[in-house]
Amino acid sequence: MGRQTTLWLLLIAALAAAAVWWQRGREADGDLGLIDVPLFEGIEIERVRGLRVDHLQRGNFAFERDGRGAWIITDPIAYPADQAVMRVILDAVARSRAVVVGSAEADPAALGLAPPQAVLVVEETLAGGVREHRLELGALDLDGCSVNVRIDGRILRTLRTLHTTLERSVDDYRSRRLLDMLPQGIVTVDRSGAVQHADEEAPIPLGLSAVLDAGSWLALTPRAAQLDPLELSVITVGAATLRIEGFVDDDEPDLSRYGLAEPTFSLELGNAAGAREVLHFGQTLRKSDRWFVCRAGWPHVWRLSRDQVLRVVVPFEYLLDRRLLRVERAGVDALVLSDGARTLRVERTGGGWRARVDDGVPFPADEARVEDALSRLEQAELVGFDLDRPAGGVSFEHSLTIEAGGRRLGGRLAAAPEEGPDGDVLLFRRFGDDVLGLVEPWLGELVSAPASSWRSVELLTVEEVSLSGLTLKRGERVRSFTRDARGRWTPVGEEREAVELLAALDPLLFLRAARFSESGAPEPSEWIEVILEHGDGARTSVTIGRGSDGGAEALVEGRSAVLQARELHRLLSELLAR
Structure with missing residues (x-):
């Protein structure tokens, strides 16, 4: 066996011995396999009602959940907590996982837990x-992404989420919302x-x-007027x-130090539940961009x-x-136009429109004319206001009134004493308003248009296929025709087709003025x-x-209406003369 081979065998044996030693150490710790455990065992966030944070550098803080479920700071100051920050803490409590550190x-x-850097209860x-x-947080691990912690006597290693989140001063825990009133309420x-x-x-006066009345914002002061919901x-x-x-x-504090003893302006808001909030705004220097504010009943001053x-100081005129009208044409029930000499009322009836002058006999209205007028009114805007x-x-x-769903909208019109900046204008006073608006002249032309211009030229429309017969009468003279199932017209008592009737049939069945x-x-x-x-027995x-x-x-x-078909009387007379 060579020397190099012997060295490799010795290295392998040393590694095997080290693995055995490490394994026995873990078995002695009793934590074998505990490499991913919940940081907080068995906790249910819905039952959490209080938190305490003791931080070596930042201070000590206590939090409680109130009856509405919102978090408040109770120590070192009584103040609403930033709900987003509290959700981050609770989310970390509920979701954090950890690795058990061996004995x-x-x-x-060595792990920064004697004493701990922070404690979360x-x-x-x-x-x-x-x-x-009770969770104790120690020093960050060497990788900088994890932190050493101790809970229930066990030392664990977890991500640094809580370490970072708890690195806050008292102001960082405080809610930055000045009011808890919802804008839509x-x-x-x-x-x-x-x-x-x-x-x-x-x-600039801010009075x-x-x-909010039936979905519309109305000003009571400084002048009675309808307000733009988007602007308000x-x-x-x-x-x-x-x-x-x-x-x-x-x-x-001494409010005079912040220009709040005599506020620059004040704002009071109320909701449907009857709650009211009052804010006072002040400055120490007029040209400064720094504003101070206090809330009635609260011992705080904020910046x-x-x-x-600027969001809350929009002038009244804006x-x-x-x-002109906040109504959709589909919801309009009637349009009433008065020029002082007569009142024209155009109202929806069934699937169409009818009109009448004063207490006269109603007549069919030109639907295209009505729809065009409603379209223009739906989109019309005032060109300005005359507040002086x-x-x-x-x-x-003159007056223009729209009736829609029980509401009465519109206003009165008058000629302006002088020309407006953009040409001729009319004065307009909306019903209920104490403010004069300026409108374009076409609105006056609409109100004073002759009633005849609103009449429908459609006098009669009958589908030929619905007819079974036709009779002409003048004095003692009578002539009748019948129509069979094939659509063929014949004179009564004759077999032939009534070709002489065809020229008069179309202008008669589609009668236009x-x-x-x-x-x-x-x-x-x-x-x-x-x-x-008609085939069903009805007659027209x-x-x-x-x-x-x-x-x-x-x-x-x-x-009497003059017909577009000028020859119709002649054609009918010739039929009677046959």
Whole structure:
């Protein structure tokens, strides 16, 4: 056997002896196979009601879960805890796994556990009382990714998640949310005071009292007005999500040091449950970007950034609603237009629209005309506001009203005394508002358009396949036709096809008006009554006359309409004369 071979055999024997020694040591420890164990054995996070942290460098802290399930700091200060931080701690408690450190290397002093760098005590509420889990954290392992810990007398090695998370000062555990009110629950906003962003600028008044009423935000002061829900949400969301930039003072401080003895402005929010929160904002220097804030009933002063404060100081004029109407056309029940001389009401009936002037007889409305008007109104916006002119001093003659689901929307119109910056405008006062808006002239043209422009030109539409017969009458003269199952028209009592009827059939069954006769116009003459007999036994009647100009007219709902088919009366007269 060569010398080199002998050396290799000796090395192999030494490695085998070392493995045996290591294995026997593990067996002596009783931890054989324990290379992945839960850090906290048997704990259920839902039952955790308290935490304590004792940190050599950061201090001692205590936390409790309140009746709502939210975490609060109880020591060294009573204050809401940052819920995200608490979730990280609890998640680490629930999920962390560890490796058991063998007794050969389990030296507490060498592993930074004598004394520990930090101690985490988890209080778990059980049926028989409270069980405490005490975790001691020592030094980081050589890899920098793990930390040595001791729990229930065992020394383990786990990821450094808790080591990093507990490396916090008291302010790092505190919630940065100024309010715990949800923005979607806010129903009242009251604001007072003024802000001045620069010496050369005039102060901007911030007075505002607004309420959420049936889904719409309404201002009560400084002027009654409908508010833009998106613009007002800048204030409600901005206030509800204010984040503290710095914790300034926690011991009922002298508010004059922070410009809060006489606040620059104040903001009060209320929710549907009746809770109210009041915030006071102040500055020590007008040009400073540092704002201080305090909350009524709380002994703290906080610091906010200028950007956060700008969210809640939107001036009143920018909160006003520029949308003419907040309604979808599909939800409109009626459109009412008044020009002072007459009131036109256009209302939805069944699958169509009907209109009437004052208390007159209703007539079919042109559906395309109605849909076009509703489309324009749905998208219309005010071009501006005239806040300097008192609304009570304007005489309004025109009005536009939309009825939708029991609501009455719209407003009154008047000519503006002078031209607006972008050309001609009309004054508009929304129902319930004390603010004058400016609208484009087309709105006035819509209100004052003649009622005849809203009439439908469709006087009669009948499908030929639904008919079984047709009768013409003028005085004693009567002529009748029947239609068989093959669609063939024949004169009553004859076998031949009534080819003479075909020219009059289409204009008669699709009767359209060219215009409606004005009152006082000459009455048509030589009336012919047309009776259409349907297969189900129903009848439809229409009367066709001869106009003064020789064209055809039809009597519709008490008014005469000039027909597009000028020759229809002549064609019907020729049929009667046969």
